[in-house]
Amino acid sequence: MDNKAIAREFKLLSQLLEFHGENSFKIRAIATVADKLRKLPFDITSKTHEELSEVPGIGKSSALKIKEILDNGSLKELEDLIQQSPPGIIALLKIKGIGPKKLAVIWQELGIDNLGELWYACKDDKISKLKGFGQKTQDELKSIVEFTMENQDKFRYADIEPFANDILHSLKKHLKEESLVSFTGPLRRCCEILETIDILASSTKDELIKWVNQSNIITDIKESDNQLQGTHQSGIKTIIHCSNKESFYARLIETTGNENHLKGLEEKLNIEIPSLESEEAIYKKAGLSFIPPELREGLNEIELASQNNIPKLIEYSDFKGSLHNHSLWSDGVFSIEDMAIYSRDILKLEYFGISDHSKTAVYANGLSTDRVIAQWKEIDSLNKKLAPFKILKGIESDILSNGSLDYPNEILAEFDFVVASIHAQLSMDEKKATTRLIKAIENPYTTILGHPTGRQLLVRRGYPIDHKKVIDACAANDVIIEINANPLRLDIDWRWVPYCLEKGVTLSINPDAHHASELNYLRYGQLVARKGGLSAENCLNCLSLEKIELQLKARKDKNQGI
Ligand SMILES: [Zn+2]
Ligand SMILES: [Zn+2]
Known part of the structure; x- marks a missing residue:
């Protein structure tokens, strides 16, 4: 477990203590330790228990808790609190802007512990009537809940990138050396928010299924014509597209660009995307200079490429x-x-x-x-x-x-x-x-x-x-x-x-x-x-x-x- 993961345990502990109305000094002390751990300039696991107790802002009792987390992978006090809490509350506590105290009132008064019911309670004007809430708080809460619902199943690029690299690495290791494998889709376009990890491989579907079964890196596999779809342990949907070697670059273009980009390209080509030896060759066939994947967003890149005006992008x-x-x-x-x-x-x-x-x-x-x-x-x-x-x-x-x-x-x-x-x-x-x-x-x-x-x-x-x-x-x-x-x-x-x-x-x-x-x-x-x-x-x-x-x-x- 790294510093940030341990800090998250402390943060959740402080939030649950607050949710259950515990002593405010204790809550603040635990929250301060969480903050401290997140910002430590060294790896916690590199220090002994005694050394940690001497770090300003941590102290003996928190150092003991850290030791327990490192030894057992969990903290008994936290596990007990989770047991005593309504099941949906942990997810709600993760949302910035609501806070354990407010959630406790909402739970006690209305029995609500999930996002959907919380939204309805705002819509039906039930929240504003709770003691200490009011119209403004209800409006803010509704906006936060809506923002959270809109963004479920979405991930930030930087959080997903290491997992995507793991999958790519594992797949490359499994397939024959001459196989072509590449990121594709929004991941290859480096979109800041991702809903899927997309990878294209020149391989048969049977071979991919063999890899999936051996590696166990993605689960809940569904097969369709030319792809496998599953879920990575991080929760992100993962799609492995397959193609034969000859049409790899045509498929790469097809799966990388967004809909508008492909529409623009197909208009230039006047035919289906041809199977050629590289992406450059395909764009050339369409009378275009090469368009870097990041730009394939269907904005004005086709026009720029047709005038040979694609900018030299920053490296x-x-x-x-x-x-x-x-x-x-x-x-x-x-x-x-x-x-x-x-x-x-x-x-x-x-x-x-x-x-x-x-x-x-x-x-x-x-x-x-x-x-x-x-x-x-x-x-x-x-x-x-x-x-x-x-x-x-x-x-x-x-x-x-x-x-x-x-x-x-x-x-x-x-x-x-x-x-x-x-x-x-x-x-x-x-x-x-x-x-x-x-x-x-x-x-x-x-x-x-x-x-x-x-x-x-x-x-x-x-x-x-x-x-x-x-x-x-x-x-x-x-x-x-x-x-x-x-x-x-x-x-x-x-x-x-x-x-x-x-x-x-x-x-x-x-x-x-x-x-x-x-x-x-x-x-x-x-x-x-x-x-x-x-x-x-x-x-x-x-x-x-x-x-x-x-x-x-x-x-x-x-x-x-x-
Ligand atoms: Zn700054
Ligand atoms: Zn700033």
Whole structure:
């Protein structure tokens, strides 16, 4: 069991204790340990029980619980609580925004422990009448329940990718060496949300059935003409398509692109997709240049390919640095030095931009002006030590409810870059949210607009914004827009990248790393950026250190005297 899995056990324990109305100090203590475990910079299993008891924020009794989980795979106290709870409640507790206390009232008063009944209770106006609820809470609850129902059986790309790799690996090992095997469907298009894992193999169905029976990697198998369908242990539907070797690439094209893409391609071909030696050859036959899988979304890619205008999409190796990251100074778990060294030695980057939280983000240990100045000193000395590698001085400034930024102008003026993001008071209508963002964009010290909608994929909708107005404002004020590369966010949505490019807005793919390993999120940002047609030349952190320093300095000079 890894740190995150153990943290989940503690979180569930704290939620169930709260659901059952236990002592609030105990609940808070367990919840704090869960949070602590999630952020530990080392693997829990690498420490002894004694060492763990000495970690600040864990203590003896939690260390014992951790030991019990590691030894037995479960915690007796938690198992007992699960036994005493209504069966559907565990699933409801996972939904962000409802909370154990509210669920307890709903269960006690209405006997509800599942999503469907909860929705009906909102619709029939039963929730608003409960003590402590009211109309507004009922409306919010209904919206959360609807969002959850819409997203059942959907998964984030990053959560599914390792399973998909396992399946592909197992299948390749089983089949003859000369067999062709590839991801296909939305997975191959790198869609941020997946409902299926699709794999295409040049193999007979009998051979695939043999593999399924031997590997046991997918279960509940259903057969149809040219595919097997089953369920992976993660719960995601898995489809193994099969074809003969000759028609492999025709089938690959057929199963990769979405319906609109295939329609466009078939119109160009005027015949069925022919069996040729490669995908390139098939597109060529249609009078088109090769269309990378990520772009096969039925937007304007057929037209672009017919004019030989498919952009050169950004590659992982194009990254020269990363901006928007956090350290121990705010809510990160690594020192600036460790994050910088990871960037330099593991990721082979030229620079690392730190942008810890600003002073209003008290919950995230945001930096007071004094601490900002102290951090700059630390960075100056690290830059001497790590040269020619460079740490850029940034901040993730909260956008306050009136759209202004944290800190006085003389402090803002000293940063190399400022990421402006909304973290609080998220419940806004489109007009309020758009006005708030535009005010921040018009601030001359804003360099990058951070996670523009605040969405968390499959967890919560973002606040509604008028994307065109926000992007237009960035164009007018020379503000860069972030593609937040955390696979939970991927915000701004890639579907808006073409409009950004049309307006001449540069994008920055930012990992928003709170842990050194999260610097690797750059890759998820890169995948969705490709879907949006982004090239390295329109991505800020593909600039070399020399060029980005010049660009950031030019902005600073422009702001002199404001
Ligand atoms: Zn943020
Ligand atoms: Zn951040």
